[in-house]
Amino acid sequence: MSVSADYLHRLSLDKPAAITLWQPGELDRPSVRVVGGRELLVEKLLALLDRGSPRDAWDVAALPESMRELLGQHPDAQELAARAWTAVAPLVHLSPDEAAYFAAIDEGELRLELLFPEEPAEAARLTAHPALQWKLANLGRRPKGRGGSRET
Numbered sequence: 001m002s003v004s005a006d007y008l009h010r011l012s013l014d015k016p017a018a019i020t021l022w023q024p025g026e027l028d029r030p031s032v033r034v035v036g037g038r039e040l041l042v043e044k045l046l047a048l049l050d051r052g053s054p055r056d057a058w059d060v061a062a063l064p065e066s067m068r069e070l071l072g073q074h075p076d077a078q079e080l081a082a083r084a085w086t087a088v089a090p091l092v093h094l095s096p097d098e099a100a101y102f103a104a105i106d107e108g109e110l111r112l113e114l115l116f117p118e119e120p121a122e123a124a125r126l127t128a129h130p131a132l133q134w135k136l137a138n139l140g141r142r143p144k145g146r147g148g149s150r151e152t
Helices: 037-051 054-061 065-071 077-091 096-106 120-127 130-139
Strands: 017-020 031-034
Antiparallel strands (some): 017 031
């Protein structure tokens, strides 16, 4: 059971619902109040988008079909990603060096000298940082780009 005391997203979308609590065997099955379906759906989606953890993906994938119908549509993942990038693209303005840096990351290279051209010694020092090397190694395990594939 989870109890949320997070008031960050507290504008309720639905009235609370009453459900019968499932318990094994012959234990009492009291009626309990829970958040409404839309509220639960939005909270699960927010958790997935915020944390992106496997448990959040599992929760969203395991939502009953009746909850998915609350969305009113079943968007295609590729179409949804394309629409999201279209909305975000005007907000992201990369310099040529920044674009080259991200292209290098996508190829498995950490080229901090592109971000810090006036500080080559600092860029070299940061490039050897264990946390950045670890992150780069983990990025090498993900699919390349938004649509291609990276061999592992």
